[in-house]
Amino acid sequence: MTGATASGDGPGVTVEFTEATAAAEAAAVAERLVGERVASRLADQDATLWGPEAEPEASIRLAWTGLHRGSRPLVGEIEAVRGEFHAEGVDRVVLAGMGGSSLAPEVITAAAGVPLVVLDTTDPAQVAEALSGDLSRTVLVVSSKSGSTVETDSHRRIFEAAFRANDIDPASRIVVVTDPGSPLESTARENGYRRVFLADPNVGGRYSALTAFGLVPAGLAGADIASLLAEAAAAAPALGADSPDNPALRLAAALGVAHSEGAEKVVFADNDSGFPGFADWAEQLIAESTGKEGTGLLPVAVENTSAPGFVDAGDDATTVVLGNPVETAALTVSGTLGGSLLLWEFATAFVGRLLGINPFDQPDVEAAKKAARALLDAPERAASGPEPLLRDGAVEVYAPGRWQPTDTGSLAAVVRSLLDETPPSGYLAVQAYLDREQDASASVLRPELARRSGAQTTFGWGPRFLHSTGQYHKGGHQNGVFLQLTGDNEQDLDVPGRPYTLGTLQLAQALGDGQVLADHGRPVLRVHLTDRAAGLAQLVAAIQETTP
Ligand SMILES: O=P(O)(O)OC[C@H]1O[C@H](O)[C@H](O)[C@@H](O)[C@@H]1O
Numbered sequence: 001m002t003g004a005t006a007s008g009d010g011p012g013v014t015v016e017f018t019e020a021t022a023a024a025e026a027a028a029v030a031e032r033l034v035g036e037r038v039a040s041r042l043a044d045q046d047a048t049l050w051g052p053e054a055e056p057e058a059s060i061r062l063a064w065t066g067l068h069r070g071s072r073p074l075v076g077e078i079e080a081v082r083g084e085f086h087a088e089g090v091d092r093v094v095l096a097g098m099g100g101s102s103l104a105p106e107v108i109t110a111a112a113g114v115p116l117v118v119l120d121t122t123d124p125a126q127v128a129e130a131l132s133g134d135l136s137r138t139v140l141v142v143s144s145k146s147g148s149t150v151e152t153d154s155h156r157r158i159f160e161a162a163f164r165a166n167d168i169d170p171a172s173r174i175v176v177v178t179d180p181g182s183p184l185e186s187t188a189r190e191n192g193y194r195r196v197f198l199a200d201p202n203v204g205g206r207y208s209a210l211t212a213f214g215l216v217p218a219g220l221a222g223a224d225i226a227s228l229l230a231e232a233a234a235a236a237p238a239l240g241a242d243s244p245d246n247p248a249l250r251l252a253a254a255l256g257v258a259h260s261e262g263a264e265k266v267v268f269a270d271n272d273s274g275f276p277g278f279a280d281w282a283e284q285l286i287a288e289s290t291g292k293e294g295t296g297l298l299p300v301a302v303e304n305t306s307a308p309g310f311v312d313a314g315d316d317a318t319t320v321v322l323g324n325p326v327e328t329a330a331l332t333v334s335g336t337l338g339g340s341l342l343l344w345e346f347a348t349a350f351v352g353r354l355l356g357i358n359p360f361d362q363p364d365v366e367a368a369k370k371a372a373r374a375l376l377d378a379p380e381r382a383a384s385g386p387e388p389l390l391r392d393g394a395v396e397v398y399a400p401g402r403w404q405p406t407d408t409g410s411l412a413a414v415v416r417s418l419l420d421e422t423p424p425s426g427y428l429a430v431q432a433y434l435d436r437e438q439d440a441s442a443s444v445l446r447p448e449l450a451r452r453s454g455a456q457t458t459f460g461w462g463p464r465f466l467h468s469t470g471q472y473h474k475g476g477h478q479n480g481v482f483l484q485l486t487g488d489n490e491q492d493l494d495v496p497g498r499p500y501t502l503g504t505l506q507l508a509q510a511l512g513d514g515q516v517l518a519d520h521g522r523p524v525l526r527v528h529l530t531d532r533a534a535g536l537a538q539l540v541a542a543i544q545e546t547t548p
Pocket of ligand 1: 098099101143144145146148152288362467468
């Protein structure tokens with residue numbers, strides 16, 4: 001193990017290399033970045049670091065480098081609101097928020113071991129499950145930077161109606177986090193919602209872990225957000241230092257060098273980091289920040305350090321273990337949670353400079369939203385789709401684009417056709433528009449498929465991933481193949497004040513994104529489960545039939 005950087009009593013974050021050669025190559029790039037004073041310029045919020053085209057956006061996106069100080073006053077405010085709710089017997093926190101508005105609080109609360117119900121789904125059963133909790137003890141945090149995200153707006157409407165139906169004044173139970181002047185702020189003021197936290201608008205969603213977006217839901221749920229900020233504050237000086245020992249420079253240099261040598265994927269495995277699910281947060285940060293203009297780093301979160309994709313990673317991937325080192329990982333990153341959040345934010349911004357892209361926009365996210373909206377405006381188009389290529393037991397198979405499977409004789413043959421389409425150094429993305437709780441077994445598809453395809457394989461719950469890796473799928477290296485999973489809904493939920501149900505929205509999101517991917521020339525296969533449990537079992541069996 002070489003290249004250990006700052007740790008111990010200092011910043012509390014460490015980046016270590018397993019191979020001396022990789023450490024030396026990265027050190028050379030890090031030295032260059034030190035010469036350009038990139039770290040101190042980022043800490044000072046210098047918007048010129050990514051070139052003139054990125055400057056206008058960067059100039060309104062860099063306040064996150066100082067949040068470990070700037071967010072301190074929030075701690076007391078949040079604690080006071082939590083105290084008020086507790087005095088009223090309200091201690092169950094439900095968070096409605098997509099992407100940057102929920103991924104950080106999810107990891108912060110998981111690390112703290114405090115419950116937080118996260119709604120970042122359009123699956124009717126998953127939302128119904130959250131509604132079935134004790135509403136008399138529930139506060140709903142509605143988080144949206146733009147204030148116009150359709151999933152979050154739908155959750156707000158559904159919960160508002162449910163509170164009312166249970167004789168609870170919805171206004172007294174809704175807390176909003178949004179940017180000043182957003183449509184959500186107006187709605188909150190008009191409806192007299194309990195509390196509105198306005199976040200710093202000069203921080204983008206995926207860099208907002210230490211703004212009100214991360215701190216309000218996590219703090220209301222009972223996480224120690226003061227310590228989190230203190231951890232980040234301890235790490236900040238080292239991350240902003242023009243020094244070859246700067247852990248963020250070392251990490252960025254390692255990933256940048258690897259990318260230049262063809263390792264476009266970053267495979268994450270947790271090994272007792274103390275913050276399970278951290279990779280899901282890092283996934284959005286890395287994929288949305290770098291996956292554009294046909295380049296970028298594709299994050300791949302795997303189950304553990306023995307998982308396929310990690311133990312057998314090829315030249316197209318850098319393996320990163322979070323927590324305790326393992327010899328099979330190229331890099332070990334460990335430290336405090338607050339320090340790690342800031343470390344990856346700094347490192348991602350540095351990678352943006354190395355790759356020559358703007359790490360603060362997400363130019364391809366809107367396309368899927370637009371396609372879903374078009375389907376919602378003409379629901380008959382979604383309902384009267386083409387006949388399936390194959391109907392077999394509890395599954396129906398569709399291929400929405402130009403690419404068509406070569407063999408439609410069986411489910412196993414269709415899946416094999418898709419896997420065969422994966423280009424060398426390409427990847428397979430499994431996108432499950434299902435219930436993260438009740439259909440949790442769908443996640444076994446990732447290792448099963450990775451083992452058989454030999455390609456790096458990602459797994460994302462839809463529509464959650466649309467606000468995360470979805471940018472990379474359309475904007476990054478164009479070598480992905482896509483397996484979408486959709487399912488019949490046994491129950492559906494109306495979205496009050498909207499002409500569609502949650503189930504309609506869910507299907508429109510899957511079909512819309514599938515169409516956009518197909519328009520990019522990517523192979524897309526959709527397996528629709530007419531019975532979710534039976535269909536999933538059938539799919540797993542079909543995958544196991546395909547030869548590795
Ligand atoms: O916070 P919101 O405005 O609701 O946005 C939630 C998410 O929406 C979009 O998809 C962006 O690509 C994400 O970066 C963002 O985190």
